[in-house]
Amino acid sequence: SQQGEEDPQALSIQEGENATMNCSxxxxxxxxxxxxxxxxxxxxxxxxIRSNEREKHSGRLRVTLDTSKKSSxxxxxxSRAADTAxxxxxxxxxxxSARQLTFGSGTQLTVLP
Amino acid sequence: xxxxIQSPRHEVTEMGQEVTLRCKPISGHDYLFWYRxxxxxxxxxxxxxxxxxxxxxxxMPEDRFSAKMPNASxxxxxxxxxxxxxxxxxxxxxxxPWTGGVEQYFGPGxxxxxx
Numbered sequence: 493s494q495q496g497e498e499d500p501q502a503l504s505i506q507e508g509e510n511a512t513m514n515c516s517x518x519x520x521x522x523x524x525x526x527x528x529x530x531x532x533x534x535x536x537x538x539x540x541i542r543s544n545e546r547e548k549h550s551g552r553l554r555v556t557l558d559t560s561k562k563s564s565x566x567x568x569x570x571s572r573a574a575d576t577a578x579x580x581x582x583x584x585x586x587x588x589s590a591r592q593l594t595f596g597s598g599t600q601l602t603v604l605p
Numbered sequence: 606x607x608x609x610i611q612s613p614r615h616e617v618t619e620m621g622q623e624v625t626l627r628c629k630p631i632s633g634h635d636y637l638f639w640y641r642x643x644x645x646x647x648x649x650x651x652x653x654x655x656x657x658x659x660x661x662x663x664x665m666p667e668d669r670f671s672a673k674m675p676n677a678s679x680x681x682x683x684x685x686x687x688x689x690x691x692x693x694x695x696x697x698x699x700x701x702p703w704t705g706g707v708e709q710y711f712g713p714g715x716x717x718x719x720x
Contacts, residue, residue: 523707534609534696534711580648584707592661593709595648
């Protein structure tokens with residue numbers, strides 16, 4: 493099974509609402525990243541949080557990391573229709589190469605206008 | 606500034622044919638990654654290079670797959686012979702040296718269909 497598993501698999505909200513996506517992983521990590529993928533496009537890096545950090549902000553994005561629970565959450569505040577995309581968490585572990593990212597299966601977010 | 610460039614964007618080929626996918630990383634990036642994305646298996650790392658040298662190819666599914674990086678601005682992923690189960694979207698990504706290869710920038714992908 494994949495290192496990162498996102499929850500929920502799909503999320504549909506109204507424009508202006510907040511969207512929260514969760515990611516759980518199995519082994520110790522060096523860092524965790526969130527990526528966005530619009531339909532038919534490549535992945536876009538959103539934010540990286542290191543294992544010694546607990547929270548990070550970037551614009552309307554807020555990421556938390558709880559290493560004791562091996563979980564992370566991505567919060568998008570005041571969502572817009574343009575936020576509609578798939579969101580993936582990716583982990584970099586302590587074993588093997590730190591450059592090897594293991595991606596979760598993604599959360600499909602739909603923001604309704 | 607151009608991002609990662611991949612060609613072709615779409616490829617349809619018959620089983621048994623050779624397929625070559627191409628990638629031009631972002632200038633100045635010293636890491637290059639090849640991924641494959643399918644509905645069943647998600648996004649999988651196939652191989653990555655650092656300074657044009659293959660570092661880890663443990664994700665390459667079998668000997669039918671090969672990748673090269675002859676210089677810092679070009680890489681190819683070749684499948685010979687292709688099979689229907691190779692149908693997927695293949696992404697190339699590059700990463701700048703100041704992130705140690707961790708923060709990756711993806712190309713638009715090549716959608717491969719093998720009939």
